[in-house]
Amino acid sequence: MIDQFDDQGRLRHLLTLDGLTRDQITAILDRAEAFLRPPGDLPAWSEALKGLSVANLFFEPSTRTRASFELAGKRLGADVLNLDISTSSRAKGESLIDTIYTLEAMQCDVFVVRDAQAGVPEFIAENVEDHVRVLNAGESHVNHPTQGLLDTMTIRHHKPDFGSLVITVLGDVRHSRVARSLAHALDALGVAELRLVAPDNLLPDENDFPGAMITSDADRGVTDADVVMALRIQKERMTESDIPDPQEYHRRFGLDGERLRLAKADAIVMHPGPMNRGVEIASKVADGPQSVIREQVTNGVAVRMAVLEAVAGLPTESPEDYAE
Numbered sequence: 001m002i003d004q005f006d007d008q009g010r011l012r013h014l015l016t017l018d019g020l021t022r023d024q025i026t027a028i029l030d031r032a033e034a035f036l037r038p039p040g041d042l043p044a045w046s047e048a049l050k051g052l053s054v055a056n057l058f059f060e061p062s063t064r065t066r067a068s069f070e071l072a073g074k075r076l077g078a079d080v081l082n083l084d085i086s087t088s089s090r091a092k093g094e095s096l097i098d099t100i101y102t103l104e105a106m107q108c109d110v111f112v113v114r115d116a117q118a119g120v121p122e123f124i125a126e127n128v129e130d131h132v133r134v135l136n137a138g139e140s141h142v143n144h145p146t147q148g149l150l151d152t153m154t155i156r157h158h159k160p161d162f163g164s165l166v167i168t169v170l171g172d173v174r175h176s177r178v179a180r181s182l183a184h185a186l187d188a189l190g191v192a193e194l195r196l197v198a199p200d201n202l203l204p205d206e207n208d209f210p211g212a213m214i215t216s217d218a219d220r221g222v223t224d225a226d227v228v229m230a231l232r233i234q235k236e237r238m239t240e241s242d243i244p245d246p247q248e249y250h251r252r253f254g255l256d257g258e259r260l261r262l263a264k265a266d267a268i269v270m271h272p273g274p275m276n277r278g279v280e281i282a283s284k285v286a287d288g289p290q291s292v293i294r295e296q297v298t299n300g301v302a303v304r305m306a307v308l309e310a311v312a313g314l315p316t317e318s319p320e321d322y323a324e
């Protein structure tokens with residue numbers, strides 16, 4: 001595995017949260033706080049990354065991650081290039097690395113990459129020039145580090161004492177990079193208990209989640225939880241015959257009001273999006289008072305600003321530099 005930090009301990013690439021320390025994660029989350037603004041205020045904005053070019057390369061669909069990386073880059077004054085993959089040369093058969101070399105030759109400094117194949121972000125990081133940075137924006141079912149950061153930032157706002165928390169992830173855990181990156185972060189932050197709930201055929205390999213409680217009994221998994229995160233069924237990573245019937249799935253594994261009542265009374269509800277309402281989550285719960293789903297989205301921009309700033313190697317001492 002390539003070293004994500006340089007000799008001075010500065011972040012170079014963000015490929016995975018696996019192996020990051022509590023301090024490293026906390027430093028990024030603390031910095032992200034500086035980019036939050038009250039609703040209705042103008043967003044945090046600066047020219048800290050002026051002159052830097054960020055290339056968004058999304059070889060899989062994305063709404064939130066792509067938009068938030070774009071806004072994060074622009075709100076730090078960087079030039080952001082969104083390559084339209086359907087019309088790019090990769091669709092004509094150009095190898096991925098040739099696409100990267102082409103953009104590198106145009107002085108793109110940061111690559112934000114989403115790909116269906118495991119290993120792609122690391123492969124790019126190994127093959128770019130020293131000054132170039134690679135940020136993983138979703139890698140097959142294995143890593144989604146900025147999502148793991150925004151999820152822990154959101155949890156921390158409501159329930160800062162990770163050592164006392166029961167966190168339940170409910171849904172297609174087997175195919176979820178969101179669950180894996182969250183587990184990496186929670187491990188570093190010393191969570192009391194991580195529970196993973198899925199139908200038998202969507203349960204993960206327990207080696208991927210050391211120490212987690214794994215069950216296909218949704219009611220048991222949700223009972224007394226402090227945080228419940230619902231996940232979409234990742235149809236794109238399944239064969240047709242493995243895709244569950246949506247109504248039956250909702251009855252057995254969906255997060256509806258009745259099931260949520262089994263959790264602690266002040267439990268928060270999360271979902272990384274995109275949601276399939278009425279399947280893994282009921283609309284009433286998604287839009288209900290316990291839902292922090294939109295806060296997750298807000299925090300996603302802040303976390304990505306913090307990560308972009310960190311890999312650009314800028315000093316991070318002075319949040320006052322950022323326009324109110």
Ligand code: NCD
Nearest residue numbers: 064065138178232272273274
């Ligand atoms: C997730 C992803 O792409 O892994 N979405 C996201 O980034 N917010 C989850 C999903 O697609 O279900």
